[in-house]
Amino acid sequence: xxxxxxxxxxxxxxxxxxxxxxxxxxxxxxxxxxxxxxxxxxxxxxxxxxxxxxxxxxxxxxxxxxxxxxxxxxxxxxxxxxxxxxxxxxxxxxxxxxxxxxxxxxx
Amino acid sequence: xxxxxxxxxxxxxxxxxxxxxxxxxxxxxxxxxxxxxxxxxxxxxxxxxxxxxxxxxxxxxxxxxxxxxxxxxxxxxxxxxxxxxxxxxxxxxxxxxxxxxxxxxxxxxxxxxxxxxxxxxxxx
Numbered sequence: 404x405x406x407x408x409x410x411x412x413x414x415x416x417x418x419x420x421x422x423x424x425x426x427x428x429x430x431x432x433x434x435x436x437x438x439x440x441x442x443x444x445x446x447x448x449x450x451x452x453x454x455x456x457x458x459x460x461x462x463x464x465x466x467x468x469x470x471x472x473x474x475x476x477x478x479x480x481x482x483x484x485x486x487x488x489x490x491x492x493x494x495x496x497x498x499x500x501x502x503x504x505x506x507x508x509x510x
Numbered sequence: 511x512x513x514x515x516x517x518x519x520x521x522x523x524x525x526x527x528x529x530x531x532x533x534x535x536x537x538x539x540x541x542x543x544x545x546x547x548x549x550x551x552x553x554x555x556x557x558x559x560x561x562x563x564x565x566x567x568x569x570x571x572x573x574x575x576x577x578x579x580x581x582x583x584x585x586x587x588x589x590x591x592x593x594x595x596x597x598x599x600x601x602x603x604x605x606x607x608x609x610x611x612x613x614x615x616x617x618x619x620x621x622x623x624x625x626x627x628x629x630x631x632x633x634x
Contacts, residue, residue: 404574437620439555446607446627447547447555452620490555494619497571499545499557 405429405493407502415510422478424505426491431471435495438467438476441504442487451476452494481507512536512623514608519628522598526632530593532608532625540564540586543611545621546593548604558606561591566614576602598632605629 406429416422426436434454439447449458451467454474464479478485486509491502518530532544543566546558559572559582570582581594591608606628609621 435616435619439621441549441555446624447609447621448624449612449620449622452612452622453617458620458622488554492555492557492620494616497560498573499560499571499619501547501555501557504554 404498405500407491407493407500409502409505412505414505414507416481417510418481418483420481422481424476424489426474426502428472428493432493432495434470436474437492437494439490440487514623514625516608516625516628519630521631523634524600524632526598527596530606530628532591534589539589544591545609545611547607547609550604600632603632
């Protein structure tokens with residue numbers, strides 16, 4: 404199975420900050436990676452797929468990059484509604500797996 | 511409106527069974543693969559299983575933790591996807607989400623539409 408790690412696991416930031424979250428895969432997964440945002444009590448929301456394709460309706464301050472084993476999610480100018488937990492998911496091979504999550508909290 | 515609505519969650523004893531349902535509306539259900547994902551208390555998201563569409567033989571995939579115990583199926587005539595859960599364990603306690611797979615090519619296998627989730631509690 405492909406294991407995903409995320410760093411940091413917790414991040415404290417202020418409104419307006421630029422935030423970067425890293426996701427690393429235990430083996431190469433080409434660009435078959437997605438990023439999701441989840442708020443407490445709510446369903447996850449797709450932000451990015453195919454490593455760098457912005458899902459329709461997602462603000463352009465979110466961007467993704469990377470291929471192979473290392474990927475990043477960047478949030479430019481963090482907004483109050485962006486405080487949430489972020490997960491990466493590999494879509495390269497079964498079983499599909501999620502990273503452990505990165506919680507972005509208010510400083 | 512594109513929507514997924516889960517039902518069937520509840521309290522069940524260890525070793526028991528439960529069937530979850532997910533009703534889809536607002537899109538051509540039969541075209542899409544459908545997944546189940548869970549979120550256990552204090553844990554992260556865990557992918558559980560997938561059913562492909564008719565064009566891909568309605569074949570299924572599962573996480574190792576549920577393989578042999580859970581079964582995903584679908585009824586395209588009713589726009590429903592199901593997950594039969596047998597031999598339930600306390601560690602299966604979680605909110606279960608159904609989700610639509612964006613596309614059938616590998617670069618579009620992300621989950622773009624999610625239901626609100628249904629809680630399953632396995633406890634004696």
